[in-house]
Amino acid sequence: KTRLSYFLQNSSSSPKMKSKKVGKHCTYFRPSPEEAQLWSEAFDELLANKYGLAAFRAFLKSEFCEENIEFWLACEDFKKTKSPQKLTSKAKKIYNDFIEKEAPKEINIDFQTKNMIAQNIQEVTHTCFSAAQKRVYSLMENNSYPRFLESEFYQELCKKTPIARAAQGT
Incomplete structure (x- = not known):
């Protein structure tokens, strides 16, 4: 307070x-x-x-639990990124900060979603983090x-x- x-x-x-x-x-x-x-x-x-x-x-x-909103905001920014080079570097930063095991701001998502993201960032697209972002949004909303x-x-x-x-x- x-x-x-x-x-x-x-x-x-x-x-x-x-x-x-x-x-x-x-x-x-x-x-x-x-x-x-x-x-x-x-x-x-x-x-x-x-x-x-x-x-x-x-x-x-x-x-x-501020990592949830920080992750959600990082994903929103990520989706607006135009440059493929910036997209790749932002994807790696998001993964390192929020997704990987023992990440400094690790979000609470299931193992399958984490694995899916690890595969998705091999070929980065704007939707790499969509499933995780939806889960975190739902967690915050509910x-x-x-x-x-x-x-x-x-x-x-x-x-x-x-x-x-x-x-x-x-």
Whole structure:
């Protein structure tokens, strides 16, 4: 809880965290309670929102399972890669970081899926990690996402707060 609060304070008050992309709705400012409530409608709503994604990532970190969202994001980036050389190097990095036995951020997937990926990266395609990504997405959607929605952290985001009064001197 403390980590999440710290994360929220820093990301919502720091002007440096504001995205530099012009014309896109990509800021890290605290969402309105209405915007935060939209995240409960669908897991994709949460992942599509920059702040929602950052909040969910911080929540996963507090539960010691942030490797799931990191893997999912790495796969999303991987699928957008155009260059065959970059595709191959990214595939190897994803495999080394998340898939192989004793990987630093090893994800929890079955042996068959791991073997299938090991074969798939011999001839790299954009779909090398699709099965594993679907499993991790499902795991997050069915386990972590409901816990996130029940968390005190998320509930605080959804509360309508009265306008803060000016701080009184001590």
